[in-house]
Amino acid sequence: MSTYSLSDGRASGAPRLSRAPLLAHWFLESGPGILASAAWMIFGLSCLWWEDVGDWSRTHSLGIAAFVIAAVALFGTVSADYLGSAGRALRQRAPWLIALGAFLTLWEVATAKFAWLPLPFFPPPQSIIEVYTDDLPKLLDSVFASVRLQLGGYLIGAAAGFLTGVSIGWSRAVGYWVHPVLRFIGPLPATAWLPIAFFTFPSSWSASTFLIALATGFPVTVLTWSGVASVSTAYYDVARTLGAKPSFLVLKVAIPAALPHVFVGLFMGLGASFAVLVVAEMIGVKAGLGWYLQWAQGWAAYANMYAALIVMSLLCSGAITLLFAIRDRLLVWQKGTVKW
Amino acid sequence: MVAAAALAEVPGHSAAGAALDIEQVSHAFDIDGAELPVLTEVSIAVEPGEFVALLGPSGCGKSTLLRLVAGLDKPQSGSLREDEIRITRPHPSRVVVFQDPTLFPWRTVWDNVALGLEAQGILTSQRHRVDAALDLVGLSDFRTAYPHQLSGGMAQRVALARALVNDPKILILDEPLGKLDSLTRITMQAELVSLWQRKGFTTLLVTHDAEEALVLANRVVVFSERPARVKADIRVDRPYPRHRGDPYLADLRRQILGLLGLDATW
Ligand SMILES: Nc1ncnc2c1ncn2[C@@H]1O[C@H](COP(=O)(O)OP(=O)(O)OP(=O)(O)O)[C@@H](O)[C@H]1O
Ligand SMILES: [Mg+2]
Numbered sequence: 001m002s003t004y005s006l007s008d009g010r011a012s013g014a015p016r017l018s019r020a021p022l023l024a025h026w027f028l029e030s031g032p033g034i035l036a037s038a039a040w041m042i043f044g045l046s047c048l049w050w051e052d053v054g055d056w057s058r059t060h061s062l063g064i065a066a067f068v069i070a071a072v073a074l075f076g077t078v079s080a081d082y083l084g085s086a087g088r089a090l091r092q093r094a095p096w097l098i099a100l101g102a103f104l105t106l107w108e109v110a111t112a113k114f115a116w117l118p119l120p121f122f123p124p125p126q127s128i129i130e131v132y133t134d135d136l137p138k139l140l141d142s143v144f145a146s147v148r149l150q151l152g153g154y155l156i157g158a159a160a161g162f163l164t165g166v167s168i169g170w171s172r173a174v175g176y177w178v179h180p181v182l183r184f185i186g187p188l189p190a191t192a193w194l195p196i197a198f199f200t201f202p203s204s205w206s207a208s209t210f211l212i213a214l215a216t217g218f219p220v221t222v223l224t225w226s227g228v229a230s231v232s233t234a235y236y237d238v239a240r241t242l243g244a245k246p247s248f249l250v251l252k253v254a255i256p257a258a259l260p261h262v263f264v265g266l267f268m269g270l271g272a273s274f275a276v277l278v279v280a281e282m283i284g285v286k287a288g289l290g291w292y293l294q295w296a297q298g299w300a301a302y303a304n305m306y307a308a309l310i311v312m313s314l315l316c317s318g319a320i321t322l323l324f325a326i327r328d329r330l331l332v333w334q335k336g337t338v339k340w
Numbered sequence: 341m342v343a344a345a346a347l348a349e350v351p352g353h354s355a356a357g358a359a360l361d362i363e364q365v366s367h368a369f370d371i372d373g374a375e376l377p378v379l380t381e382v383s384i385a386v387e388p389g390e391f392v393a394l395l396g397p398s399g400c401g402k403s404t405l406l407r408l409v410a411g412l413d414k415p416q417s418g419s420l421r422e423d424e425i426r427i428t429r430p431h432p433s434r435v436v437v438f439q440d441p442t443l444f445p446w447r448t449v450w451d452n453v454a455l456g457l458e459a460q461g462i463l464t465s466q467r468h469r470v471d472a473a474l475d476l477v478g479l480s481d482f483r484t485a486y487p488h489q490l491s492g493g494m495a496q497r498v499a500l501a502r503a504l505v506n507d508p509k510i511l512i513l514d515e516p517l518g519k520l521d522s523l524t525r526i527t528m529q530a531e532l533v534s535l536w537q538r539k540g541f542t543t544l545l546v547t548h549d550a551e552e553a554l555v556l557a558n559r560v561v562v563f564s565e566r567p568a569r570v571k572a573d574i575r576v577d578r579p580y581p582r583h584r585g586d587p588y589l590a591d592l593r594r595q596i597l598g599l600l601g602l603d604a605t606w
Contacts, residue, residue: 234442241410242456242506243432252458256446333446333486 032094033077039101040070046105047126050113058126058133059112066104073097123303131307138292143311145287149205150277150319153212157273158266161217165224165265169258170250182221190215190276198284208280215276216269220262227261228254260334263327270323274316289315357389357542358423358433358509360409365418367404368567377567378404381418384561384570388423391536391543393553395596396563402546403439405568406512409544410436422510432456435508437516439546441499443487449498450474450483456506473505476531493520497528504535511536513545517552529556533580550596554589555582562599572599 044066052059077094080087104125110116112124132139167174168182190211201207231254239253281290289312296304367379378401386392394402407413408420411430420427422434435456443452454470457463463470474480477497487495496519503511517525533556536543547553553560554576562572574596578588 232442234438234440235444237407237410237412237430238436238438238442238444239455239459240412240430241432241434241436242459242502243430244459248459253444256444259446331446333448333488335488 029091030077030080032098033073033080033091036094036097036101037070037074037077039098039105040066040073043101043105043108044070046108046113050109052112052124052126053115054112054119054124054127056112056124056126056130058129062126062129066101070101120300121302123306127303128307128310131304135304135307139308139311142287142289142292142308143315145285145291146277146281146289146312147315149208149281149285149288150212150273153209153277154216154270154273156209157213157216157269158220160213161220161265161269162224162262164217165221165262166228166250166255166258168221169225169228170254182218186218186222190218190272191279194280194283204280204284204286208277208285211276211280212273215272219268219272220265223261223265223268224258227258230261231257260331263323263331266323266327267320270319274319278312356509357540359388359421360384360386360510360542360544361419361421361424362386362405362409363419363421365405365408365415365420367401367408367413367415369404379408379415380567380569382563382568382570383418384573386542386544386559389540389542390559391533391557392545392559392561393557394544394546394561394563395548395550395553395600396568397565397600398548400563400566401568402563403514406436406514406544406546409510410434410512412436432460432506433509434512435503435506435510436512437499437503437514439514439518441487441492441495443490443495443498443502445487448484448486449479449490452487452498453501453505455502460506469505469507473501476504476535477501477528493524496520497524500528507539508541510542510544513543515546515548518548525552530581532556537580550593550600551584551589553596554592555584560592560596562596572596 044063047059047063047066073090073094076083076087076090080091083090108125111119111122112126164178164182168178169175193211193214194207197207197211198204201210235253235257236249239249244253277288278290278293281288282294285291289308292308293305296302296308362382362384365379365382366377368375368377370376382405384392394405396402404413408415409427411427411434414428422431427434443449444455447455450470451458453473454463454467457466457469471480471483474483477500479494479497479501482490482494487498490498496516500516503513517528520528529552532543543557545553545556550560557576560572560574560576561570562574563569564571574592576589576592578586582589
C-alpha cells in the first residue's frame with residue numbers, strides 16, 4: 001500500500017539559519033501530527049462529555065481508546081526523528097488522522113449525543129465496536145465462510161479462464177469451437193444463472209462456487225486470449241531460430257508476453273466475483289458475510305450491517321492489494337506500473 | 341578478444357561453417373491483393389566459412405532473403421540448401437541477429453542470452469557459455485538488468501550475444517551494428533572478425549555501410565533496387581586485420597557506391 005505525501009517537497013533539507021525559520025520548519029513537520037492528536041482528544045472528549053441518548057455499553061471504552069490514540073500520535077510526532085520509518089509513516093499519515101478524528105467526532109455527536117441523524121439507521125461508533133466485541137464468533141464464522149467460498153470459486157475460475165484463454169489464443173481448432181460459446185454465454189451476468197444453479201447443483205455451496213468461477217472465468221479468458229493473440233510474431237521468430245519447440249513457444253514466449261493482459265483479466269474477474277459472492281450468500285448460502293448482512297437486516301440490527309460492511313470492504317481491498325503484490329512480483333520487468 | 345577465445349574454445353563443439361546454396365530464389369509478398377515482387381532469381385553459393393556481406397538499397401529485399409535462409413519463410417520458387425540439405429524450417433545451426441534486437445522484455449539480460457541453450461534443453465550444463473558471450477559483448481555488469489534498462493546499442497549487443505552463444509554453423513546478421521556508436525562499432529567489428537576466424541562459421545551480413553562490408557567480408561554481394569537481383573558479386577582478397585585507409589579497399593568502395601547509384605565523387 002502506498003501513501004501519497006502532502007509535504008514531500010519540503011520535508012527536509014531546509015537550511016537552518018536562525019531561530020524563527022527553525023521554529024517554522026519544526027511546525028511544518030510536526031504541526032499535522034499535533035493537530036491529529038488534538039482531533040482524537042476531542043473525539044475522546046465528545047464520547048465522555050455528554051450522556052448517550054441510547055443504551056450503549058462501549059462508549060466509555062471508546063473514549064479511552066481515543067485518548068490512547070491521541071497520546072500515541074502526540075508521542076510519535078514529538079519523537080518522530082528517533083522512530084525511523086515508523087515516525088516517517090506517522091508524519092505522512094497525520095493529515096488523514098486529523099480528518100478521521102474530526103469525522104468520528106462529528107459522527108459521535110450527530111448520533112449518540114444529539115441524535116441529529118435518525119437513530120436506528122445511523123448507529124454511533126460505539127455500537128459498531130459493540131458488534132465486534134460481542135458478536136465476534138458469528139462474524140468470524142461468516143468471514144471464514146466467505147473467504148473459503150470466494151477463494152475456491154476464484155481460483156477455479158481463474159485457472160479455467162487462463163487455460164481456456166491460452167488454448168483459444170494458440171489453437172485455431174479450439175478457437176473455432178470455444179469462441180462462439182464464449183460470445184454467447186460470457187456476457188451474461190453470472191447472477192442470472194442463480195435460480196437455475198441452485199436447483200441443478202447438489203448443494204448451494206457448489207452452485208455458488210460455480211457462479212463465482214463463471215464470473216471470474218469470462219474476463220480472464222478474454223484477456224488471456226487477447227494477450228496471447230497480440231504477442232509480436234518477432235518473439236516467435238527469435239525463439240524458433242534458436243531451436244524452440246512448440247511447447248517452449250507457449251510456455252516461455254506466449255504466456256510471459258501475455259501476462260500483463262492476464263492480470264487485467266484477473267482484476268476484472270475479482271471485482272465481478274465479489275458481486276456474485278454477496279448475492280449468492282444473500283439468496284442461497286446460509287453462511288458468509290452476505291448472509292450476515294441479510295440476517296442483520298431481518299433483525300433491523302443496523303450496527304451489525306455497518307460492522308459487516310466494514311469487514312467486507314477490508315477483505316475486498318485486501319484481496320486486491322494481494323493481487324497487486326503478486327502482479328508487481330511477476331511483472332517487475334514492466335516499467336511504470338500503477339501502484340495500489 | 342579473451343572472451344572470444346573463451347567462447348570459441350568450448351570443448352565438444354565442432355565449429356565448422358556450413359555451405360549455403362541459394363539457387364534461383366524468387367519471392368513476392370501479397371499486399372491487399374496486389375503482388376509485390378521482392379526477390380528475382382537470386383543465386384548465391386556460399387562456401388563453408390565464408391564471410392559474405394549483402395549490400396543494397398533500403399527496402400530491396402535483404403531482410404526477406406535472410407528470413408528465407410533462416411527457414412522462417414518459404415520461397416515462392418527456387419531452393420535454399422545448407423550443406424546440401426534443403427532448408428524447410430528454422431534450426432539452431434542457423435542463428436539470426438535481427439534488425440531489431442527483439443529482446444524478451446520479461447527476461448533479464450542473462451536469461452535473454454541463455455534463451456537458445458534453454459530452448460534446446462542444454463542450459464544446465466552450458467551456463468558458462470552464457471557468461472562468456474556476455475563478456476564478449478562487454479555486458480557482464482548488466483546480467484541482471486531488464487531490456488528496458490538498456491540503451492539501444494546495448495540491446496543490440498545482447499542480441500548479438502544471444503546468437504553467438506549457440507555456436508551456429510551459419511551466422512545471419514541483419515545490420516547488427518547499425519545502432520552502435522562508431523567506437524563500439526569498430527570494436528565489435530574487430531571482435532566479430534576475430535570470432536569468425538577462430539570458429540570458422542559461415543557469415544551472412546546485411547549492412548548499409550560499404551566500408552563495413554569491405555573491412556569484414558570475403559565477398560560483397562550488391563543487390564539492385566526492389567525486386568532484388570544480384571547486381572555484382574565482388575571478392576575481397578585482403579588479409580585481416582584490414583585497414584580502413586587501404587587504397588585497394590577504397591577503390592572497391594568507390595566501385596560499390598557506383599553500383600548503388602551514388603556519384604563516383606563520393
Ligand atoms: N511480411 C511482409 N508482408 C508484405 N510485404 C513485406 C513483408 N516483409 C517485407 N515486405 C516488403 O518487402 C520489401 C523488402 O523488405 P525487406 O525488409 O526485405 O527490405 P530490406 O532490404 O531489408 O530493407 P532495409 O535495408 O530498409 O532493412 C519491402 O518493400 C517491404 O515492404
Ligand atoms: Mg532489412
